[in-house]
Amino acid sequence: MTVTINDVAQAAGVSKGAVSYALNGQPGVSDDTRERILKVARELGWTPNLRAKSLSSAKAFAVGLVVARDPRLLGTDPFFPAFIAGIETTLVEHEYALVLTVAASADAEEMGYRKLAADSRVDGVILTDMRVDDSRIALLKSLKIPAVTLNRPETSSPFPAVCMDDTEGIAAAVEHLVSLGHTRIGHVGGPQSYIHGRSRRLAWQNAMSKAGLEASSFIEADFTAAGGLAATAELLRSAQRPTAIIYANDLMATAGQSYAQSLGLTVPDDLSITGYDDTELATYLNPPLTTVPADPLLWGRVAAQQLLSLLGGAPAADVYLPSPKLVVRASTGPVPQHAE
């Protein structure tokens, strides 16, 4: 049926071992013999059997990604598909595959990693959505699975991180709004249990105090449209209603913008709005959204590269990606006169 290394050995008149050495570019065969073996293998149309390779070399030639999200909300996050696509661009070049697991709960997430480990499905994993005190680090350490994290967790981690600073973009958003005369700039953040939820809030806080402003209007939301709406409603109800809101992602910003408009407010005349992610839709909203582009494609590509080089035995060193720059569109404008 399919041609095996045995067939090649027989056809070339050498032993299995010699064929293995020749095909893997290892020493142990002369150049002449190597050429001959390769030629025979080519003629016979031999292709390596990944399963056999996996068994004997104890490698899976695959990396894993466990996505812990409410499945119903997973579709709302534009980050993952693009991130996965980025991972793939690297993997295909190295004949690796991506094994994807979706987990609905924290338990399921842990089980996901445990299954990947127990079945040796993967040689390493990429950790996204790092949490402030992330139990996965200890888990993976105990499971002895190499990993790469997106951004460096606060917990001490033995795994290399691929870092993309999101504070600069948020700070730029604050500065941009301040330059437009805003002083009451609110922030609708993501869950503060996530390091990116927290770092964006801190970035907003720091930029605010740097500008001599009080960072008082903060609402912790959950990155969903529903959460964005609720947080916006709360901010707009408050006595010192903000004239601008910085959202931790585009989805919440869009929901907030729509909500504000439904109240009769005009964006940006009555309320300025910024997002984070720069989803495709952001450009096509009315008004188009001022936002900070995440670059999930690049992030995925580099994270996968990082993981593969870690698997190849390279020392674990963090990689820093360029900080994304604020993209100014029409959802931000001068502070309203009456609010001065």
Next chain:
Amino acid sequence: MTVTINDVAQAAGVSKGAVSYALNGQPGVSDDTRERILKVARELGWTPNLRAKSLSSAKAFAVGLVVARDPRLLGTDPFFPAFIAGIETTLVEHEYALVLTVAASADAEEMGYRKLAADSRVDGVILTDMRVDDSRIALLKSLKIPAVTLNRPETSSPFPAVCMDDTEGIAAAVEHLVSLGHTRIGHVGGPQSYIHGRSRRLAWQNAMSKAGLEASSFIEADFTAAGGLAATAELLRSAQRPTAIIYANDLMATAGQSYAQSLGLTVPDDLSITGYDDTELATYLNPPLTTVPADPLLWGRVAAQQLLSLLGGAPAADVYLPSPKLVVRASTGPVPQHAE
């Protein structure tokens, strides 16, 4: 190190073969011996080595999904993440894994399937985004990979399909608009090379002629926000400007709605709009979007079930999922007076 079937055999005082039979619930060992072997295996903490199983049983215990999309646009489609989550809910129950491939081009897509086949990474695949004359069917047939398709392709296909009728929802949208007095109802469709792009257009056409209306305002777009905007602009420029537009997905509808609003039109007073997908954001737009919920989670779950039972040797039979029903929100309203 890890405990193998050999260790169990030795500890139980039987042969490897007996252990294998016992662990797999196969005949060939007495109940007493089986019990004893299972007990020993449990005590020793034996877990099957998937790689060895894969090699000897020639199965991968994984299914594949090749997503062919421009990676940069992948994030805009809320379908995939939820669909994948649905697949996962089935797979975890059966100890199967999902191998995901992202392909940017048609060539890459074919390569994706070929690689999965050559490496025997998967035991079967799920085909989404069926095209009118879909080359993947012949490809998979030649590669001898079992498959399940989303909806039945027009090409004759040996693979079972999981069908979810989208025509009913579109027809309902037309009827809904007709009942509101609209007569000029346009359609912004997806690429007509996709069967779901085409079937939605046909559903619109049929419903229109059923209502005695002319289905003349059709623009073929590409499911992206940019495409939705361009198509909307074209429709609104036309002499017989439609008073309502049915979009083939929410993303285009949202972009269209924003564009219309940016022209100073009011939705739905000047223009009614419907989408397709019922993304989370649809509820939180201003106005909230009338749309047809796709149920990617269910679709994924059933497709995976279908594939697994196919792999288990069940005969290939199509499955029909309930047709999604139109969800009416505030983006549709009575036809404008002056347009009567």
Next chain:
DNA sequence: AGCGCTCTCTGAACCGGTTCAGTAGATATA
């Protein structure tokens, strides 16, 4: 010539399961 060394290659073990042919013993059949 004798020794050691390197280079090339072989044969077999090994990874951890599955599966099949064969056998011993118990049971049924005539």
Next chain:
DNA sequence: TATATCTACTGAACCGGTTCAGAGAGCGCT
């Protein structure tokens, strides 16, 4: 009692690679 049948199990081959110990051949050096 002799024979056929069945059950329960063993031993070995097998899946398709990797890897290691060791055998010869060829070479240089003293």
